[in-house]
Amino acid sequence: MTKAATVEKQKMEPKILVKRVENLISLPEVCLRINEVMYKPSTTAADLGEIIALDPGLTTRLLKIVNSAFYNFPSKISTVSHAITIIGTRELRDLVLATSAVGAFKNIPNKLVDMEAFWHHSVFCGIVSRVLASEMRQADGERLFVAGLLHDIGKLIIYNQLPEESKQILEYGHGSDEKMLEKEFELLGFNHADVGRELMIQWGLPERFCEVVGSYYRPLQCHDYLVDACVVHVANDMAMAIESGTNVEQQAAEYTPGFDPKAWRKLELSKDKIEPIMIESCLKAFEVSEIISPGSTLIY
Numbered sequence: 001m002t003k004a005a006t007v008e009k010q011k012m013e014p015k016i017l018v019k020r021v022e023n024l025i026s027l028p029e030v031c032l033r034i035n036e037v038m039y040k041p042s043t044t045a046a047d048l049g050e051i052i053a054l055d056p057g058l059t060t061r062l063l064k065i066v067n068s069a070f071y072n073f074p075s076k077i078s079t080v081s082h083a084i085t086i087i088g089t090r091e092l093r094d095l096v097l098a099t100s101a102v103g104a105f106k107n108i109p110n111k112l113v114d115m116e117a118f119w120h121h122s123v124f125c126g127i128v129s130r131v132l133a134s135e136m137r138q139a140d141g142e143r144l145f146v147a148g149l150l151h152d153i154g155k156l157i158i159y160n161q162l163p164e165e166s167k168q169i170l171e172y173g174h175g176s177d178e179k180m181l182e183k184e185f186e187l188l189g190f191n192h193a194d195v196g197r198e199l200m201i202q203w204g205l206p207e208r209f210c211e212v213v214g215s216y217y218r219p220l221q222c223h224d225y226l227v228d229a230c231v232v233h234v235a236n237d238m239a240m241a242i243e244s245g246t247n248v249e250q251q252a253a254e255y256t257p258g259f260d261p262k263a264w265r266k267l268e269l270s271k272d273k274i275e276p277i278m279i280e281s282c283l284k285a286f287e288v289s290e291i292i293s294p295g296s297t298l299i300y
Contacts, residue, residue: 012188014154014198017161024107025157027203030055031100035204038093048089049081052096061099062092064291069284070127087142094142097205098126098149102293105156112159112166119293121239122149127285128235128242131277135269138227147212148232149292154195154213162188177236178258181217193217219263230263242278252278 033051037043052059059080066083067076077083084092102119129148133141159166165187173180184191197214212229215222216236219229237259242251252275257264 012162012190014190014195017157017195018198018202020161021108021157022202025104025199027097027100027104028055028058030058031096032204034093034096038089043089045081045084045089048084048092049079052080058096058099061291062095065095065099065288068287068291070130070288088140091140091142094140094146098142098146099292101146101150101153105153108156108160110156110159112163112170113155116293118152118156120289121243122152123289123292124239124243124281124285125149125151125232125236127288128238128277128281129231131281131284132231132235132267132269135273135277136227136231136267138231143208144228144231144235147209147216147228148235150196150200150209150213151216151232151236152192152196153199154192154197157195157199158184158188158192175240177217177240191217219260219266227266230266233263234259234267238274238278238281242282248278248282249275 030051034048037051038048052062062080062083063077065071066087067073071087073086077086080092102122126145126147126149129144130141133144138144158169168187169180169183172183181191181193193214193216197210200210200213208225208228211222211225212232215229216232219226219233222229234257237257238255241255241258242248244251255274255278
């Protein structure tokens with residue numbers, strides 16, 4: 001292989017693409033500090049609250065989320081430490097990660113896609129993932145919210161670093177994830193989920209996030225976190241179905257799953273759950289979208 005060919009091949013590796021933008025999309029210091037201390041036995045809810053309080057914007061967003069339809073708590077929660085005692089340390093960490101990850105990408109210029117629409121879909125997928133987890137009585141639905149929220153994050157890095165290839169991918173895909181994945185493999189030798197996994201690794205996130213984001217499109221291959229991957233896979237498809245119409249009840253009635261049927265069966269949910277899942281997701285998504293990514297809320 002010639003030197004030029006080697007350089008070209010390196011340009012196409014997920015690790016290299018993520019490395020090139022690491023200074024633009026680093027997580028804020030408060031997020032890193034929470035990850036460092038949350039597993040220490042001596043760490044209290046008050047300790048975490050003090051760390052989060054160092055970032056007033058983050059504190060405001062978190063309190064808005066815990067007081068929103070995302071949780072529907074009967075009384076108002078006015079402090080982060082109180083929120084931690086109610087929802088749990090790991091769950092709060094996941095919400096910090098969600099809001100921080102969206103903010104991290106504000107420094108990445110992108111002229112190829114509508115960023116409001118991108119984040120709207122991402123939040124919607126996260127919300128549907130959490131609602132599905134609730135229907136399945138899965139603990140810690142926040143982790144599935146985060147995985148759903150970040151499932152497409154690798155696309156933004158590809159769009160930023162490989163704009164010419166990205167134009168071909170977008171033109172070929174016409175909004176179809178399956179076609180876009182096909183074109184990504186053809187042009188790059190990997191896909192946006194591979195890039196997303198690499199970003200999760202470089203951010204130092206738990207293995208569960210790395211693997212679910214990296215295999216949501218082929219969930220049955222994610223053996224260690226199979227259920228989580230199936231949830232995000234199905235949620236992505238349901239979110240796209242909801243976004244394609246103007247009436248959620250009609251979309252639910254006409255919905256034909258485009259996802260892997262084995263993934264749905266793995267969740268052990270009956271098809272009559274589709275409409276209530278879609279309706280509940282819509283009710284929660286509008287408010288949460290505006291909190292996490294202001295301006296991303298679309299009106300159906």
